[in-house]
Each structure stands twice: as structure tokens, then as C-alpha cells.
Amino acid sequence: MTKPGIPKGTRDFSPDETARRNYIFDTIRTVFKRYGYAPIETPALENLSTLLGKYGEEGDKLLFKILNSGDAFAGITAPELDNSAALAAKVCEKGLRYDLTVPFARYVVQHQNEISFPFKRYQIQPVWRADRPQKGRYREFYQCDADVIGSPSLLNEVELVQMIDEVFSRFGIAVTIKINNRKVLGGIAEIMGAADKLTDITVAIDKIDKIGMEAVVEELRAKNITDEAIQKLLPVLQLTGSTDAKLHALTGILSSSATGMQGIAELRTVFSILQPFPLAQTVEIDLSLARGLNYYTGAIFEVKANDVAIGSISGGGRYDDLTGIFGLKNLPGVGISFGADRIFDVLSALDKFPPAATETTKVLFLNLGTQESMRALACLRDVRAAGIAAEMYPDQTKLKKQMEFANKRKIPFVAIIGEEELQKNTVSLKNMLSGDQQNVDIKALIQSLL
Amino acid sequence: MTKPGIPKGTRDFSPDETARRNYIFDTIRTVFKRYGYAPIETPALENLSTLLGKYGEEGDKLLFKILNSGDAFAGITAPELDNSAALAAKVCEKGLRYDLTVPFARYVVQHQNEISFPFKRYQIQPVWRADRPQKGRYREFYQCDADVIGSPSLLNEVELVQMIDEVFSRFGIAVTIKINNRKVLGGIAEIMGAADKLTDITVAIDKIDKIGMEAVVEELRAKNITDEAIQKLLPVLQLTGSTDAKLHALTGILSSSATGMQGIAELRTVFSILQPFPLAQTVEIDLSLARGLNYYTGAIFEVKANDVAIGSISGGGRYDDLTGIFGLKNLPGVGISFGADRIFDVLSALDKFPPAATETTKVLFLNLGTQESMRALACLRDVRAAGIAAEMYPDQTKLKKQMEFANKRKIPFVAIIGEEELQKNTVSLKNMLSGDQQNVDIKALIQSLL
Numbered sequence: 001m002t003k004p005g006i007p008k009g010t011r012d013f014s015p016d017e018t019a020r021r022n023y024i025f026d027t028i029r030t031v032f033k034r035y036g037y038a039p040i041e042t043p044a045l046e047n048l049s050t051l052l053g054k055y056g057e058e059g060d061k062l063l064f065k066i067l068n069s070g071d072a073f074a075g076i077t078a079p080e081l082d083n084s085a086a087l088a089a090k091v092c093e094k095g096l097r098y099d100l101t102v103p104f105a106r107y108v109v110q111h112q113n114e115i116s117f118p119f120k121r122y123q124i125q126p127v128w129r130a131d132r133p134q135k136g137r138y139r140e141f142y143q144c145d146a147d148v149i150g151s152p153s154l155l156n157e158v159e160l161v162q163m164i165d166e167v168f169s170r171f172g173i174a175v176t177i178k179i180n181n182r183k184v185l186g187g188i189a190e191i192m193g194a195a196d197k198l199t200d201i202t203v204a205i206d207k208i209d210k211i212g213m214e215a216v217v218e219e220l221r222a223k224n225i226t227d228e229a230i231q232k233l234l235p236v237l238q239l240t241g242s243t244d245a246k247l248h249a250l251t252g253i254l255s256s257s258a259t260g261m262q263g264i265a266e267l268r269t270v271f272s273i274l275q276p277f278p279l280a281q282t283v284e285i286d287l288s289l290a291r292g293l294n295y296y297t298g299a300i301f302e303v304k305a306n307d308v309a310i311g312s313i314s315g316g317g318r319y320d321d322l323t324g325i326f327g328l329k330n331l332p333g334v335g336i337s338f339g340a341d342r343i344f345d346v347l348s349a350l351d352k353f354p355p356a357a358t359e360t361t362k363v364l365f366l367n368l369g370t371q372e373s374m375r376a377l378a379c380l381r382d383v384r385a386a387g388i389a390a391e392m393y394p395d396q397t398k399l400k401k402q403m404e405f406a407n408k409r410k411i412p413f414v415a416i417i418g419e420e421e422l423q424k425n426t427v428s429l430k431n432m433l434s435g436d437q438q439n440v441d442i443k444a445l446i447q448s449l450l
Numbered sequence: 451m452t453k454p455g456i457p458k459g460t461r462d463f464s465p466d467e468t469a470r471r472n473y474i475f476d477t478i479r480t481v482f483k484r485y486g487y488a489p490i491e492t493p494a495l496e497n498l499s500t501l502l503g504k505y506g507e508e509g510d511k512l513l514f515k516i517l518n519s520g521d522a523f524a525g526i527t528a529p530e531l532d533n534s535a536a537l538a539a540k541v542c543e544k545g546l547r548y549d550l551t552v553p554f555a556r557y558v559v560q561h562q563n564e565i566s567f568p569f570k571r572y573q574i575q576p577v578w579r580a581d582r583p584q585k586g587r588y589r590e591f592y593q594c595d596a597d598v599i600g601s602p603s604l605l606n607e608v609e610l611v612q613m614i615d616e617v618f619s620r621f622g623i624a625v626t627i628k629i630n631n632r633k634v635l636g637g638i639a640e641i642m643g644a645a646d647k648l649t650d651i652t653v654a655i656d657k658i659d660k661i662g663m664e665a666v667v668e669e670l671r672a673k674n675i676t677d678e679a680i681q682k683l684l685p686v687l688q689l690t691g692s693t694d695a696k697l698h699a700l701t702g703i704l705s706s707s708a709t710g711m712q713g714i715a716e717l718r719t720v721f722s723i724l725q726p727f728p729l730a731q732t733v734e735i736d737l738s739l740a741r742g743l744n745y746y747t748g749a750i751f752e753v754k755a756n757d758v759a760i761g762s763i764s765g766g767g768r769y770d771d772l773t774g775i776f777g778l779k780n781l782p783g784v785g786i787s788f789g790a791d792r793i794f795d796v797l798s799a800l801d802k803f804p805p806a807a808t809e810t811t812k813v814l815f816l817n818l819g820t821q822e823s824m825r826a827l828a829c830l831r832d833v834r835a836a837g838i839a840a841e842m843y844p845d846q847t848k849l850k851k852q853m854e855f856a857n858k859r860k861i862p863f864v865a866i867i868g869e870e871e872l873q874k875n876t877v878s879l880k881n882m883l884s885g886d887q888q889n890v891d892i893k894a895l896i897q898s899l900l
Contacts, residue, residue, distance in 0.1 A: 004556045004776045007495045007544050012557055014564065015488030015571065022489065034834050036811040036841025038465030039472065043590050044494065044546075044576065045457045045514075064495075067515040067542055069580035071534045078528035084521045092517055094457050096494075106454045107462055114464065116858040118844055121465065126494065130519035140493050153844035155823065276824070277831055326454045361486040373605065374726070381727060384484050391486025394568055394603035408566040 009131070009139030016358050021142075023357035024171075024340050024347070025124055028144045031167050032122035035159060037146045040121050042103040044128075048095045054102045054325060056294075062129045064139075065092035096128035100145045101322065101335070108149055109326040117150030117331075136310075138341065147335030149323070154266060157299045157318065158273045160336045161283060164303055164314055167338065169280040172352045174306040175313070177279075178286035181267050182296045182317070184250065187260015188236055188287075191253065192229035201225065202290035205237060209288070213237070236287055243271050246285050266298060282306075295319050301336055308349045313342045362449055363413040363429075364406045365392040366399065372417045379415065379427060379442050386446045406432060413449060459581070459589030466808050471592075473807035474621075474790050474797070475574055478594045481617050482572040485609060487596045490571050492553040494578075498545045504552045504775060506744075512579045514589075515542035546578035550595045551772065551785070558599055559776040567600030567781075586760075588791065597785030599773070604716060607749045607768065608723045610786050611733060614753055614764055617788065619730040622802045624756040625763070627729075628736035631717050632746045632767070634700065637710015638686055638737075641703065642679035651675065652740035655687060659738070663687070686737055693721050696735050716748060732756075745769050751786060758799045763792045812899055813863040813879075814856045815842040816849065822867045829865065829877060829892050836896045856882060863899060 006012060013021060029039075045066065052060055065088055072091045080087050097103050100123045108115065124144045133139055146163065148156045161177060168175045189198040200223040204216050211219075213234075220230050236253060239246045247268055254260030267285060274283065289302050298318030305313055316336030323331045347353050363383065365376040376392050383390040393402045406414045416428040427445050430437040440448070456462060463471060479489075495516065502510055515538055522541045530537050547553050550573045558565065574594045583589055596613065598606045611627060618625045639648040650673040654666050661669075663684075670680050686703060689696045697718055704710030717735060724733065739752050748768030755763055766786030773781045797803050813833065815826040826842050833840040843852045856864045866878040877895050880887040890898070 004500055004560050005497065006493055006500075006556075006560075007497055010493035010495050012493070012561065013491040014561065015490055018489040018491050021491075033810065033839050034837075036814075036839055038810050039468040040465055041463040041468050041471075043456055043460035043462070045460050045578070045590055047455065047457055050454055050456075061519075064519070065517040066546075067517055067538055069511075069514070073531055073534045073537055076531055078531065081523055081526055081528065081531075084523045087523055088517055096516075106456075110454050110456075111462065111464065116855055120841065128495070140495055148844065151844040153817075153846075155817075155827075155842065155844045158827075159844075273824070273827070277827065360483065360488050364486075367603075367605075374723070377605075377608075377723070377727065387484075389483050389486055391570065392605065394598065394601040394605045394609075396603075405566055 009133030019358045020353050027170050028338050032146050035163055037120045037122040045094045046097050050106050051095050064096040064128045064130050066094040099127050100143045105322045109323050109328045118148050120148045122146040142340045144338040149333040152332045154269050156334050157270045165279040165281045175281050175303050177283045178289050178302045180289035180300040181263035183259045183263030187254040187257035190257040192232045194229050205288045206290040305346045308346045310342050314338045361389050361391050361411050363390045363415050364411045365415045366402045367393040367396050368418050376417050388449050459583030469808045470803050477620050478788050481613055482596050487570045487572040495544045496547050500556050501545050514546040514578045514580050516544040549577050550593045555772045559773050559778045568598050570598045572596040592790045594788040599783040602782045604719045606784050607720045615729040615731045625731050625753050627733045628739050628752045630739035630750040631713040633709050633713030637704040637707035640707040642682045644679050655738045656740040755796045758796045760792050764788045811839050811841050811861045813840045813865050814861045815865045816852045817843040817846050818868050826867050838899050
């Protein structure tokens with residue numbers, strides 16, 4: 001028999017890892033709830049007709065497709081084997097969700113008559129992508145999304161920035177929240193005289209951090225963007241100074257673009273509403289920020305950890321026609337997504353997981369005989385009723401083995417009931433870290449564990 | 451464009467439903483943790499080699515298979531289309547997990563060197579079955595499992611019964627916990643002289659509740675079980691009275707079967723350990739209880755709601771060789787599983803969901819102007835810092851529309867900051883249920899909401 005394994009790009013999570021991950025989800029969930037976001041869940045299985053065409057050609061290839069149940073190949077003829085994509089579409093009607101955004105749009109359209117808009121929802125569920133697995137990239141991973149749909153107000157953008165600030169402050173991670181605006185990018189392309197090349201321009205400038213300014217210029221040239229146009233772009237990318245200074249300079253540069261000026265006004269509004277409420281984290285304008293441009297129509301967000309090099313750990317933006325793909329037009333939305341896996345890596349790198357996140361059992365009762373274990377069961381009942389996680393070693397084995405078990409499991413206290421304790425109606429409570437041991441009654445035992 | 455939908459047998463969960471479901475999961479999780487069970491998670495995607503053959507021939511057909519990514523049909527020849535099952539196995543290497551037990555066994559074998567045994571783990575995750583959807587049966591649903599692996603002690607059985615008792619007591623649901631023992635069933639088959647027909651016998655008697663005794667006898671005859679054997683079975687099935695009385699009578703009936711006597715001794719031990727610790731729920735021996743017999747080797751558990759007819763809402767048992775299928779022999783285990791969907795239905799039928807389970811936003815700040823909303827943002831900050839879920843209506847629309855929104859969302863309080871409140875630095879707090887309204891400062895507002 002071969003040793004069992006799991007598919008490439010998937011993971012098992014041990015108790016320690018699961019507890020740490022739950023700490024991450026719980027923290028994010030607490031903030032989402034505090035801000036009035038309500039939870040929904042959608043199925044892992046979606047109709048492929050819902051998913052296909054929503055993530056570009058590349059995305060379609062990354063969808064996990066589910067073979068129809070029953071006799072999936074009934075009626076398939078030999079020539080159909082020559083067109084793999086068409087055959088896959090025929091024998092697979094369902095797929096695994098690729099992100100939470102498209103299922104959310106589908107949900108909103110399907111349930112539009114039950115929903116009170118503006119609808120603030122959060123969703124914390126796994127997604128699947130048939131991507132090539134590599135370090136930090138998985139085929140099954142969680143997304144933690146919060147979106148407001150049905151409100152054009154920039155107060156939503158403000159709130160999302162405050163939520164990002166609060167989440168990372170709770171984690172004790174220092175981050176920089178970067179903000180851009182799709183309309184500003186549109187304005188830049190306009191003044192370059194290259195409005196039709198907005199995608200090429202933003203794809204290129206999005207890489208500045210990775211490949212540097214010179215390589216970006218090369219890439220723009222390769223996309224047939226003129227040197228004259230590039231000369232107009234450079235000062236925008238080289239803007240420095242405070243947010244006010246950047247906005248001021250940008251106003252001069254983009255004055256001839258109505259779209260660009262609208263984007264500047266939106267940025268100005270968001271920053272001016274944020275201003276009286278000091279954030280713990282840094283917030284700055286980053287004009288090179290583009291992300292999933294095809295989707296976003298206004299604000300664009302991205303969050304980077306200041307002290308760990310790991311790419312973005314949260315991001316989002318405004319999309320003004322997400323539900324249009326399912327036939328419900330003109331419903332503006334804005335949202336953010338937290339990347340639990342990268343946040344896990346950052347918390348690990350900075351050693352910021354609180355010890356309580358992995359604390360499980362507080363006290364292990366040893367099992368030293370039948371009568372002794374009956375007394376331990378009675379104690380366990382009281383300890384658990386006091387809200388303390390507790391267990392008894394189930395088998396009557398050597399004391400040494402039971403103590404080793406407590407050590408390996410990192411259980412902080414061991415409760416011993418032997419002959420003497422049985423007679424005196426007490427328990428010996430041993431602190432496994434300090435080695436201290438005291439003989440106490442059940443009340444005192446509970447007191448020391450609370 | 452057709453209205454978007456979701457696959458048959460799957461569900462969307464609205465905020466109210468998700469909150470109620472989370473209440474169920476949280477309650478079960480709290481009890482699991484309190485008893486020292488540690489969480490693990492395994493991937494939704496498993497290798498089909500892990501899953502196939504573990505659930506019987508019928509189960510294999512109910513596995514959702516994932517089409518290999520890339521060109522799944524490359525190299526497939528026309529004749530292979532004639533054997534759908536073989537072709538599916540060739541073009542699908544992965545499948546969706548069917549339950550949590552087999553992935554758990556796979557996990558234990560794969561990670562045996564990291565685990566401290568006895569290993570108490572819980573796991574709350576969705577599973578998928580390509581079953582025919584019908585009322586109360588879904589293709590995607592959650593299981594909530596707790597298992598102890600690596601301990602033969604009957605203290606584990608006792609603990610699991612106590613946990614079932616505590617879970618349903620927390621839910622406020624009255625249930626009957628039924629216990630049987632596979633060895634007793636084996637003994638019954640032995641004294642019938644039909645040890646080789648154990649499966650037929652248990653499958654038949656498992657149906658007593660549904661089809662009645664006479665139909666069961668018919669079924670046994672159809673399986674070539676002699677009338678003489680059936681005459682020996684009937685008194686067992688007609689046992690009544692207290693647990694002690696049942697065990698006493700059973701001891702007489704099964705005295706010639708060593709296996710049967712072992713099963714009786716196990717039942718007796720479990721009940722005698724439970725005895726000093728009164729349970730809130732009813733616990734009784736049910737000799738017709740068989741469940742997934744092929745799997746269980748000792749105790750068998752099943753839980754039924756007393757006041758709602760819905761089938762079993764929890765179940766489990768001891769299996770002494772679960773990891774054997776993956777090459778790790780002689781590792782005894784025992785576990786239970788809670789059916790979240792049926793528990794949801796029972797809580798709904800009995801109207802037992804606590805109101806707090808669906809409480810989301812406690813107070814909505816109305817948006818009555820730019821200056822007013824800035825003041826509301828300042829208040830929101832303080833309210834949220836006090837741990838209260840709060841939000842502001844993001845758009846400046848008519849007061850009536852905003853009040854209607856609060857009503858539809860069932861938000862219990864509305865905070866109004868108009869011109870007057872702005873001048874006096876106060877907030878008008880309206881109780882949406884009573885209609886009471888008072889003008890208060892932010893401190894008093896927080897006090898009334900806590």
C-alpha cells in the first residue's frame with residue numbers, strides 16, 4: 001500500500017495551524033460584524049455557466065470542472081475527443097468557485113427581491129484555482145471578503161479603509177494602505193493621448209516595484225506607446241511628498257481630463273473624510289496601483305506589510321457594474337478582500353500570534369486507576385462547567401507516559417488524583433512550565449485555572 | 451440573459467440563515483473544545499485513490515470527480531468512450547471529499563509521526579455527495595465530527611455521550627441518545643446460528659421503526675434466515691424496561707456467545723460510568739440500532755429529537771481499524787458526528803434559536819447631511835470601540851427611506867443626528883421596537899446599547 005497523500009497545491013492543517021487560522025478568520029469576522037456587515041455563504045459548486053468568461057481566457061483554464069454524475073460520457077462520439085475544451089464543457093456542467101466576487105454578484109441578482117440595499121455582506125470561504133502550485137500559491141485557499149453593494153457613497157471607501165486599519169492593528173502588523181483611483185489612471189492615459197491603451201499602460205506601471213522604471217518604459221515602448229506619451233507619464237509616476245502635495249500636483253497635470261479630475265476629487269474626498277479620525281496605519285496614494293483593472297471603476301486599494309516582503313495582503317476597489325454580467329445593471333459596489341494565507345505568513349514571520357490562539361486544553365487529568373478516574377470525571381465536570389477546556393487521559397498507562405503526553409501537547413497544567421488525593425478528596429495540580437505542584441480542593445483548582 | 455441559478459442540491463445561505471448556522475457550529479465547537487478536542491482541516495480535494503472503495507460500490511458512484519486540468523482528454527482513444535467508469539478514472543485524478551472520516555484516517559496515517567496519541571480531533575467542514583437531491587438531502591452539506599483515535603478505553607464512549615448531552619442541552623432540544631454495541635449484534639447473529647448473515651440481519655432490524663416488526667420478519671425470511679433463527683431473534687427485539695433490566699435479560703439470551711457477552715460487558719461499563727453523573731437527556735439501549743455496521747466494531751450511537759420527527763440528528767460509534775485501509779493497523783477509534791442541517795430544522799421547528807444568534811447591527815446612524823455624517827462617523831468610532839456593531843446609512847437620502855431600511859434589516863436602534871443634535875452635540879436614539887426616542891450624549895448612547 002502506498003503512503004496516502006493529498007493533491008498538489010492543497011494542504012492539511014494540524015491543530016496548531018487550524019487554531020492560528022481560526023484566530024485570523026475570527027479577528028477579521030469580528031471587525032466585519034462590528035462595521036455592520038452580514039454573513040452569507042454560497043455553495044462551493046457553481047454552474048460553469050456562472051463562472052466561465054468572468055475571469056478572462058486564462059481564468060477559464062484555471063477553473064476546476066466537475067464531471068457530471070451518472071454516465072458522463074454517454075452519447076459522446078469519437079470526433080469530439082479532438083476538441084478537449086468543447087468536450088469538457090459537455091461532460092462538466094459544474095465547477096468549483098474561483099473567487100467570492102462572482103458568486104456574490106450571482107447571489108445578489110438571484111436574491112435581489114429579498115435584499116435591502118445598500119447590502120453590506122461578508123463572506124469567508126475557500127476558493128479553488130487550477131494554478132501551477134508554488135511557494136505561497138495554493139489550489140485551495142480561503143478568501144475573506146467584505147463588500148457594499150447598492151451605494152455610490154464614498155463613505156463606503158472610508159469605512160473600508162478604517163476596517164483595514166482596524167484588522168491589521170488587531171493583528172499587531174504594521175502595514176501601508178495604498179489607494180489609487182481608476183479614473184485617475186484613465187485621466188493619465190487621456191493626457192498621454194493613449195486612452196485606448198489604458199490596459200497596457202496600467203499593466204506596465206503596476207510592475208514598477210518589481211522591475212523598475214527603465215524596464216517599465218521599455219515595456220511601454222514595446223506596446224507602441226510613443227516617447228512623447230511616455231514623457232507625459234513619467235512626472236506622474238515620480239510624484240512624491242504628502243497626499244496633499246500629490247493631489248495638488250496631479251490637479252495641474254490632469255486638468256485637461258474630466259475623468260482624471262473626477263478621480264482626483266474622489267481621492268480628495270476620501271482623504272478629507274478620513275482626516276479627523278487618525279488611523280494606526282499609514283495610508284498613501286500610489287498611482288502605480290492598478291490590480292484587476294477591468295473590474296474596478298473608482299477606488300483601488302492594496303495593503304502591504306511594512307516589515308515582511310510578501311506582496312499584497314489585502315486589496316479591493318470599487319466596481320460599478322459587477323452584477324451587470326448577470327443582467328442587473330447600475331448597481332454600484334465596493335469591497336475588500338483579506339488574504340488569510342499571506343497574513344498567516346506575516347504573523348508567523350513577526351511572531352505575532354497571541355499565545356491564546358493555540359491554547360487548547362488547559363488541564364489534563366491523569367488516569368491512575370478505576371476509582372481515581374471516577375473522581376477525576378467528577379472534577380472534570382466541574383472544571384468544564386466553569387468554562388475551562390479540560391480532559392482526562394483515557395487509558396490507565398504509566399504515569400510517565402501520561403506526563404509525556406501532556407508535555408507534547410503543551411498542556412499547561414496536569415491534575416493528579418492518586419490514592420492520597422482520593423482519601424483527602426483533593427487534587428494535586430502541577431504547573432508543567434514551572435514544575436510547581438500544589439495539593440488543592442476542586443474549588444481552588446478551578447480558581448487557579450481561571 | 452437567463453436568470454442565474456445554482457446547481458441542484460446546493461444552497462445559498464442568507465445573512466439570517468448563515469448567522470443561525472454559525473450559532474450551531476459555534477455551539478458544537480465550544481463543546482468540542484471544552485472536552486479537549488483539537489481542530490484540524492483537510493482539503494476539499496482528495497486524490498480519488500484515497501476515496502474510491504471506501505464507501506462501497508454505491509458510494510463510489512456518489513463521488514464528485516474533478517476533471518484533470520490542462521488537456522484532460524489528450525491521448526484518449528475512441529474505444530475508451532465505451533467504458534465510462536474507466537474513462538472517468540483516467541481523466542479525473544481528484545474528487546471532492548464525501549465525509550470527514552476517511553480524510554481523517556488518511557490524515558492520521560500521513561501525519562502519524564507528528565501526532566501525540568490518543569488524538570482527539572474535531573473537524574467542521576463541508577462534504578459533497580452526488581446523491582439525488584430531495585427534501586432535507588443536499589449535495590453539499592456540513593459535517594461536525596469529533597473522534598478519539600489511539601485509545602481503546604470506554605471512557606471515550608462515556609465522554610462522547612456527555613458531549614452529545616451537553617450539545618443538545620445547550621440547544622434546548624430534548625433528545626434520546628440510543629446506544630448499541632456491534633458485539634451484541636454479533637452475539638445475536640451467533641445464537642441465531644446465522645453469524646454469516648450478520649449484515650442481512652442488522653440491515654433488516656435497523657428498519658423496525660420504519661416498516662414494523664412483521665415486515666422485518668418477512669425481509670429476514672427473504673434472506674433465507676430460518677424461522678427457528680427468527681424465533682431466537684424476536685425476544686431480543688422485544689426487550690423492554692430499564693437499561694439494567696435489558697442488560698440482565700440479554701445476559702441470559704447471549705450467554706453462549708463470547709462476543710455477545712463482551713458487548714454486554716462494554717454496554718454495562720459505559721452505563722455504570724455514566725451513572726453518577728446525571729445527564730439532561732435520555733440515554734437508552736436500542737438493540738435495533740445498526741448504522742454503518744461494516745465500519746463499527748463496538749459502541750454504536752444515534753440521537754433522535756424527542757419532539758420533531760426527522761430521523762437521526764447525531765450518530766457515531768467505535769471502529770477498531772479505520773486507518774487499516776491506509777496501512778496503519780490496530781489503531782482503535784471512536785467518534786460522533788452532528789448533522790448541522792437537521793439540527794437547523796429541529797431548532798427552527800421548535801423555535802429555539804436564541805434571538806442573539808441573528809442579531810447583527812445594533813444601531814444605524816442616519817445620514818442627514820455632510821456635516822451631520824461627519825459627526826455620526828465620530829460617534830460610530832466610539833460605539834464600535836465599545837464593542838457594539840454599528841453602521842451609518844451611506845447615502846444622503848430621504849429620512850423615510852433610511853428608517854424603512856432599518857426596519858427591514860431589523861436593526862433595533864436608530865441614531866439621528868440632525869441640525870439640532872449637531873448644535874447641542876447630542877444624538878437622538880430611537881428604539882425601533884417601542885418607538886421611544888431620547889436625546890442623549892454619546893456616553894449615554896453607548897450605555898443604553900451595551
